[in-house]
Amino acid sequence: MLRIAQTLDAQLRVAMERAFPQVAAQPDGPGFDPQLAPASKPEFGDFQANGALPLAKPLGQAPRAIAAAIVEQLQGQPAFTELCLEPQIAGPGFINLTLRPERLADEVQLRLGDPRLGVPPVQGAAPVVVDFSSPNIAKEMHVGHLRSTIIGDSLARVLEFRGHPVLRLNHVGDWGTQFGMLITHLKQVAPEALSTADAVDLGDLVAFYRQAKARFDDDEAFQTTSREEVVKLQGGDPVSRQAWQLLCDQSRREFQKIYDRLAIRLSERGESFYNPYLEAVVADLDASGLLVTDDGARCVFLEGVSGKDGKPLPVIVQKSDGGFNYATTDLAAIRYRFAAAPEGDGARRVIYVTDAGQANHFAGVFQVARRAGWLPDGGRLEHVPFGLVQGEDGKKLKTRAGDTVRLRDLLDEAVERAEADLRRRLAEEGRSEEEAFIQHVATTVGLAAVKYADLSQNRITNYQFSFDRMLALQGNTAPYLLYAVVRIAGIARKGGDLAGGEAADAPLIFTEPQEWALVRELLRFDAVIAEVEEELLPNRLCTYLFELSQVFNRFYDQVPVLKAEPEARPPRLALCRLTADTLKLGLGLLGIPTLERM
RNA sequence: GGGGCUGUAGCUCAGCCGGAUAGAGCGACGGUUUCCUAAACCGUAGGUCGUGGGUUCGAGUCCCGCCAGCCCCGCCA
Structure with a gap:
């Protein structure tokens, strides 16, 4: 519309x-x-x-x-x-x-023949960077990566659908002090891990990492050695380099398992990628007169942001020991992403999907990038913040033992619960299904529930994670939406010609209020997509798809389709088809595949 | 101390550029099935939109103060 x-x-x-x-x-x-x-x-x-x-x-x-x-x-x-x-x-x-009713019918007709369902392709497309997920090497992905990964993927899908060339960048933590700590520790306790691929598994690596961090925090000698190790690594020392490479490879494969499960495509481009550009960042800032040396550190003082003593707050880009930090890397990344090829991505819009706790950091870094003149005309640089994942007690989500919840375990549990629920239902209804069907449905429903529950919430607020709520069959949940699609597939199985062959030339004439309600709901799709593209709020798409499902279910409940009068059948089948197409496309943009039966 | 975010029904949350009587879902209560999957549909109850001012023809929405919660605040990311 x-x-x-x-x-x-x-x-x-x-x-x-x-x-x-x-x-x-x-x-x-x-x-x-x-x-x-x-x-x-x-x-x-x-x-x-x-x-x-x-x-x-x-x-x-x-x-x-x-x-x-x-x-x-x-x-x-x-x-x-x-x-x-x-x-x-x-x-x-x-x-x-x-x-006029006939104009609405015209619009429906247009969409029936349009794979884009009325959403126009973008004009003058330019690259958009979506920076999301971004786990740390040598650590396992945990619940803290859930929201960035799911929200980022969905935003990327919407932008891609609109026709933007999207760079999905996984800015993994593959550099810095943490590696100094880990390598130093491993040299002492598990040297084989540094020279042989997969000598220890990732779980052990995580334990080593924790030990290393603990030592780093209260052992000064260890701190010094770690820092020296970082310098070696940055200096290209072959032994350190190889160890680093092995750790990265191993982590990468583990990350990929999660991404494959979630059907998420990402290009890894870690922090280390920007190492060659760090010097230039500082030089650039110096040349534009923004750089100030304070207490031995080189920084840019922010405008409009003051600290405790009323003095402007700095963004430190070079530490007093000459090293660079994460702000430098983030600045190098912004500079590179907006810069023209070949030494840049030529982006016109750069989007960061990270937790809201980093809002201040990004505000500072963005300000520096703008003042340095790195953004092209009309360039957009946006932080897409999201709140914490909390348990049902309102506190940070933890396992019973008090540990961070691994993403792998969280997904497993969602699928297991979906499976148990499905088996119970099959037993109740006396249905019998193949094992492959059960596994497929449980996996699809379980993962869809996790994704949808996250996406359907306004991302800025904290998110209360609940398996029971996300897997509920009624309400604003993935199963409810998937079920609407299944109902339409059921009509097709029972002889409804959804392909449009049945009386394809028949005029679309609607008589029932439920039909008109469905027509009007269907025609909102293009506006919703435009809104998500602009506001970067996937929950708006979720709300729409939920409302569409509700309107469809009302229609399905109150208006016969297969048993309709001969002249009413084709237009109703057309509505079913367009509803299914809209739900499938919409859910697809959320990264959620649909089912024919469940 | 400074900054950011949040505060809407018992619970979890929507609420678009300021627009008509503030909406869902869950939970509670009550109905609907010879018919396309009832995993659905229909109805009832439930609100000083944290609070006090201001702007406006009109404020949940914008501005200012206050209260509460969470997060961030110089060389970790």
Whole structure:
């Protein structure tokens, strides 16, 4: 309906100008904004224009009279009367617009033949970087990586669908002090791990990492050795390099198992990738006069952000010992991503999907990048923050033993619970299914539940993780949406021709309110996609898909399809087909595959 | 001390650019099945939108103060 909304907006502007030419002539006048919005309630029609109300004061007229004058001018436009029924003026001066049923049917018809379901491909596409997931080498992926991975993937999918060339970058933690610690520790306790691939498994590596961290925190000699080890590594020492390479390879393979399970595609480009550019970052900042040496550290002082003593807060880009830190790497990454090829990605939009705790850090780093002039005209640099994953007690999610929850275990449990639920249901209904079917459904439902529960929440707030809620069969959950798709597949199995062959030329004539409700819901899809692309809020897409499922279920419950009168059958089958296509596409953009039966 | 985020029904949460009587889901209570999977549908109850001001024709939404919770705050990432 985006196209129609644009048309209506233009028509309203013309009507306003014609109704009040004296205002149109004023250069400093109030101007005209139709304030066109989707109708807030079905009884108000399809759209409402609220633009008459703000004109009341400047024009010195009653808002309803202003609305009436606008409506009169609208009615004088043939293009408008072809599109809409007679506008209604309601309340204090709202103009309610209802589209002609045949225009709605036209729109449905267009979408039936359109694989993009009415979503236009983007014009003038330029690369978009989505930086997400980003686990640390030599650690296992845990619940803390869940949200970034799932949200980032979904945003990337939406942007890709719109036609942007998307670089999905996995900015893994593969550099820095942590490696000094780990390698130093391993040299002493498990030297074979540094020269032989897979000498220890990742779980052990994680334990070693923890030990190394503990030693680092209270053993000064160990700290010193670790720092020296980092210097060796950065200096390209072959032994250190090889150890590092082995650790990275091993972690990479473990990460990939998770990504494969979740059907997530990512290009690894870790922190180390930017090492060759760190010097240039500092030089660049120096050349643009932003760099200040303070206490031996080279930093950029932020504008508008002050610390304890009221002094501006610094972003440190080179430590007093000459080393670089994460801010330097992040700056190098921004610089590289916006820079033109071959020494850059040529991006026009760079998106970081990380927890909200890093908001200050990114705000600082972004400010420096902007002031350094690294963003091209129209370049967008955005932090997409999200809240913590909490348990049902409202505290940070932990295992019973108090450990961090591994992502692997979390996914396993979701699938196990989905399987148990399915088996119980099969037993209750006396159904018998093949083992392969059960495994496939349980896996799909379990993983879908985890993804959907995360995505359906406004990402900025903390997220209360609950297997029971996400796997519930009713409510705003993955199983509920998947079930709507299954119901439509059931119609096809029982002889409904969803491919459109049945009376393909028959006009789409709808008679029931449930049909119209479904039509209107289906036509919202393009606007929802546009909104997610802009606001980077996948929960808006979830809400839409849930509402679509609800409207469909109401239709399914109250309006027969297969047993409809012969002339009513084709249009109803068409609605089923478009609903299924919309749900499949929408869920696909959330990274969730659908099922034919469940 | 400074900064960020959050505060909406018993619980979990939506709420678009400020628009009409603030919405879902769960839970509670009550209904619906000779018919496409009842994993569904229909209905009832449940709200000082943390709080006090301000702006506006109109504020859950914007501005300021306050309260509460979480997070961040110089050489870790």
